[in-house]
Amino acid sequence: MKPISSEKQVPQPFRDGRRRGIPGRAPVARATAWVDALTLALPAEELGLIEAGGRVLAAPVVAPADVPARDRAADDGYALCAGETLGASDYNPLSFRIQEAGAAVGPHAAALVCAGERLPAGADAVLTFEAARLADSTLEVYRAVAPGAGVEQRSRCARAGDALLERATLLGPRHLALAATAGVERLQVFGRPRVRLIVAGPKAADAIDADGLMLRALVARDGGFVESLAAGGGSEICSAIVAPGADAILIAGRTGAGVDDEAPLALAEASELALHGVAMRPGESAGMGMAGGVPVFLLPGDPVGCLCAYEMFAGRWIRRLGGREPGLPYPVCEAGLRRKIVSNIGFVEFFPVRFAGEDVGPIGSAQSGGIASVARADGFVIVPAPSEGHPAGARVAVHLYGDGRRDRS
Amino acid sequence: MKPISSEKQVPQPFRDGRRRGIPGRAPVARATAWVDALTLALPAEELGLIEAGGRVLAAPVVAPADVPARDRAADDGYALCAGETLGASDYNPLSFRIQEAGAAVGPHAAALVCAGERLPAGADAVLTFEAARLADSTLEVYRAVAPGAGVEQRSRCARAGDALLERATLLGPRHLALAATAGVERLQVFGRPRVRLIVAGPKAADAIDADGLMLRALVARDGGFVESLAAGGGSEICSAIVAPGADAILIAGRTGAGVDDEAPLALAEASELALHGVAMRPGESAGMGMAGGVPVFLLPGDPVGCLCAYEMFAGRWIRRLGGREPGLPYPVCEAGLRRKIVSNIGFVEFFPVRFAGEDVGPIGSAQSGGIASVARADGFVIVPAPSEGHPAGARVAVHLYGDGRRDRS
Numbered sequence: 001m002k003p004i005s006s007e008k009q010v011p012q013p014f015r016d017g018r019r020r021g022i023p024g025r026a027p028v029a030r031a032t033a034w035v036d037a038l039t040l041a042l043p044a045e046e047l048g049l050i051e052a053g054g055r056v057l058a059a060p061v062v063a064p065a066d067v068p069a070r071d072r073a074a075d076d077g078y079a080l081c082a083g084e085t086l087g088a089s090d091y092n093p094l095s096f097r098i099q100e101a102g103a104a105v106g107p108h109a110a111a112l113v114c115a116g117e118r119l120p121a122g123a124d125a126v127l128t129f130e131a132a133r134l135a136d137s138t139l140e141v142y143r144a145v146a147p148g149a150g151v152e153q154r155s156r157c158a159r160a161g162d163a164l165l166e167r168a169t170l171l172g173p174r175h176l177a178l179a180a181t182a183g184v185e186r187l188q189v190f191g192r193p194r195v196r197l198i199v200a201g202p203k204a205a206d207a208i209d210a211d212g213l214m215l216r217a218l219v220a221r222d223g224g225f226v227e228s229l230a231a232g233g234g235s236e237i238c239s240a241i242v243a244p245g246a247d248a249i250l251i252a253g254r255t256g257a258g259v260d261d262e263a264p265l266a267l268a269e270a271s272e273l274a275l276h277g278v279a280m281r282p283g284e285s286a287g288m289g290m291a292g293g294v295p296v297f298l299l300p301g302d303p304v305g306c307l308c309a310y311e312m313f314a315g316r317w318i319r320r321l322g323g324r325e326p327g328l329p330y331p332v333c334e335a336g337l338r339r340k341i342v343s344n345i346g347f348v349e350f351f352p353v354r355f356a357g358e359d360v361g362p363i364g365s366a367q368s369g370g371i372a373s374v375a376r377a378d379g380f381v382i383v384p385a386p387s388e389g390h391p392a393g394a395r396v397a398v399h400l401y402g403d404g405r406r407d408r409s
Numbered sequence: 410m411k412p413i414s415s416e417k418q419v420p421q422p423f424r425d426g427r428r429r430g431i432p433g434r435a436p437v438a439r440a441t442a443w444v445d446a447l448t449l450a451l452p453a454e455e456l457g458l459i460e461a462g463g464r465v466l467a468a469p470v471v472a473p474a475d476v477p478a479r480d481r482a483a484d485d486g487y488a489l490c491a492g493e494t495l496g497a498s499d500y501n502p503l504s505f506r507i508q509e510a511g512a513a514v515g516p517h518a519a520a521l522v523c524a525g526e527r528l529p530a531g532a533d534a535v536l537t538f539e540a541a542r543l544a545d546s547t548l549e550v551y552r553a554v555a556p557g558a559g560v561e562q563r564s565r566c567a568r569a570g571d572a573l574l575e576r577a578t579l580l581g582p583r584h585l586a587l588a589a590t591a592g593v594e595r596l597q598v599f600g601r602p603r604v605r606l607i608v609a610g611p612k613a614a615d616a617i618d619a620d621g622l623m624l625r626a627l628v629a630r631d632g633g634f635v636e637s638l639a640a641g642g643g644s645e646i647c648s649a650i651v652a653p654g655a656d657a658i659l660i661a662g663r664t665g666a667g668v669d670d671e672a673p674l675a676l677a678e679a680s681e682l683a684l685h686g687v688a689m690r691p692g693e694s695a696g697m698g699m700a701g702g703v704p705v706f707l708l709p710g711d712p713v714g715c716l717c718a719y720e721m722f723a724g725r726w727i728r729r730l731g732g733r734e735p736g737l738p739y740p741v742c743e744a745g746l747r748r749k750i751v752s753n754i755g756f757v758e759f760f761p762v763r764f765a766g767e768d769v770g771p772i773g774s775a776q777s778g779g780i781a782s783v784a785r786a787d788g789f790v791i792v793p794a795p796s797e798g799h800p801a802g803a804r805v806a807v808h809l810y811g812d813g814r815r816d817r818s
Contacts, residue, residue, distance in 0.1 A: 019521075020538050050625070053622075067781065075665075076665045076670065113667070114665075114667030114669050115710070116711075128430060129430040130429075157779045158781050164781060165785075172810065173624075173626035174623065174716060174784045174810075176619075176622045176626055178712075180619035180622050181618075181712060209589040210589035210590045213582075213589050214582045214585055214586035214589075217582035220462075256485045257485045257537075258485030259521060259523060301525065302525075303590060307586070333742075369565070370565055371590050372476065372587055372591075374583050375573065375587035400740070401583075
């Protein structure tokens with residue numbers, strides 16, 4: 001499919017769906033292509049290592065010097081010249097003179113070293129304590145060692161100029177440790193997308209809380225930052241759309257065809273409603289458009305529809321903007337299906353599933369269990385638009401939540 | 410293997426390993442059994458939904474009422490009695506009178522409703538706008554609907570008293586949405602383990618930064634809270650061990666057999682060194698013991714050894730204390746091995762691996778690439794103590810980091 005640029009796209013004349021029905025059902029691929037064609041860039045930031053954890057590298061990290069910068073003792077023990085240990089054994093101990101660590105190790109001499117210390121000149125190996133016995137200032141050596149034994153060679157980790165970490169690395173504990181070890185103190189990372197949330201409905205007060213809470217947690221998971229969270233209807237939507245300072249605007253609720261569904265109209269009047277209605281269930285009243293150069297995502301008020309539309313479109317944008325993989329942020333595994341899944345042709349459909357042993361079973365759909373089923377699920381199966389579903393016993397791809405219950409039963 | 414309780418265990422007489430070598434190499438299973446036998450409990454906390462995100466439920470969540478509490482419109486449209494639409498078609502439109510939404514729907518009448526609104530009495534279905542046309546105050550209905558169509562039934566999500574979320578659920582966005590939808594405002598969650606970090610060496614200044622940074626990020630990942638972070642040697646270790654206020658004490662560095670390796674001695678003198686030396690590489694100088702009823706973990710100063718010992722022992726305790734799954738917090742997949750892995754019999758060994766297509770290849774070991782290899786890895790392979798390793802082409806279990814590079818190449 002050809003990507004549709006939001007610039008080049010010819011906007012359809014706005015049709016107010018209220019009391020008439022959502023105006024269309026764009027294919028999911030068209031909606032994701034719209035997201036992928038957006039071209040707002042966030043400036044990179046330079047941060048210290050503590051602050052950089054959980055961010056994404058905007059530039060590769062290069063070793064400023066060899067790591068380590070010189071040969072070091074890898075073990076605690078005695079630094080010496082390996083060649084002089086040749087022939088040493090329990091039956092033939094060889095004697096070495098113990099000398100101070102600071103100076104170069106002389107012939108038939110050994111110096112006490114701690115792991116991590118610089119290897120003294122003249123030494124090319126570190127003998128562990130188990131291989132020798134100290135008597136006064138004479139070391140009896142019982143084992144021969146090869147050159148390099150017990151030594152962490154200069155540049156073992158990296159040479160000066162080596163790429164240590166690739167661009168787009170999501171910085172975890174081990175990456176921070178490497179940067180610190182290499183003496184890199186500041187990192188160039190992607191900025192955090194500023195997200196404006198407007199929770200607009202539906203009217204049931206409980207759903208307002210649910211969508212706001214859920215979206216706040218989803219945005220944080222995806223590396224974004226909730227710049228503001230407001231609740232309200234038409235006038236709040238209108239003012240939120242035009243105010244500067246956000247990289248994404250998310251409006252949850254009032255996206256449908258009811259008399260109170262003011263979000264599509266507000267966006268169309270303020271700027272451009274690119275798309276209203278997606279061939280996807282849950283989430284078919286989702287929409288998107290631009291306002292003041294910032295993408296605005298209309299998310300259904302129903303929590304499950306809101307979740308699906310966030311993950312597929314709004315989250316895709318936030319993840320991409322922050323340098324993350326834009327696709328669904330879940331590992332995928334294959335599993336057998338215990339019971340059939342029946343899906344509507346023409347709609348991408350999401351089915352929450354739960355493991356029972358190695359297989360998964362659907363646990364209700366948006367129609368039957370709502371957010372309770374999704375919360376109890378271990379993951380979900382996506383049935384593409386042309387498919388009627390899957391028979392029992394089919395092998396299906398399962399997107400795994402990875403949180404949730406500790407034990408699968 | 411029989412679990413070893415820290416209470417029942419007979420402590421071995423302490424042998425100072427300095428200048429002699431680490432006193433033993435306990436099997437990894439013995440060290441994990443020591444962790445699993447610890448019995449310090451953190452009191453549960455009651456938190457609001459925003460604060461509870463990322464925590465673990467200490468008690469199941471039960472629906473206080475039916476969710477939803479009454480039948481609601483699932484779609485925008487017209488609420489009516491489904492039976493009265495029988496026979497309606499494009500060729501046979503049926504006429505309905507439009508009435509106010511507040512009152513019960515009378516015979517051959519329909520009321521405009523928005524998704525999420527309470528279904529008026531007398532109605533059992535919601536007709537979408539596409540299935541009807543409004544002319545003045547008369548609704549022409551073109552399609553028959555079944556009872557329940559467009560209706561979200563009372564208790565569709567849950568009945569009053571139903572278990573909504575199980576104990577030990579790690580609270581993600583969808584769980585918060587369910588709790589909010591069900592009207593649950595506060596949750597009982599496990600407390601956050603308070604972790605004291607002492608970064609004690611080795612002497613190389615870079616490693617001090619590396620271990621502290623890495624451990625801070627690992628503790629946060631595992632739901633813990635770094636109560637304090639100090640750097641220093643023997644006296645700092647001694648005072649950190651005896652001060653109250655921590656649920657776990659982690660000492661990174663000075664765990665080996667060098668003259669500066671004061672951590673095991675400090676723990677033995679202050680209280681009880683249960684174990685020093687584990688048959689594991691990297692990480693073999695790890696140790697553990699109790700001080701004032703709090704477990705103390707000795708982690709090697711080398712960042713890779715520190716990481717392995719944290720993940721296997723200290724992290725296991727922190728995760729368990731906070732209600733999480735105590736095992737390694739990585740998904741596991743199976744993959745083919747491109748090059749052989751050679752491992753020492755008698756040691757559990759960790760090998761960083763990287764994907765190339767569907768297969769993984771080792772990218773150095775602790776001996777050859779250090780933290781640079783670990784940082785570049787997609788995951789790691791664990792070779793058990795009795796094994797010599799795996800030949801090329803073997804199928805191996807890969808623990809996946811899940812962070813790191815966006816693209817596998």
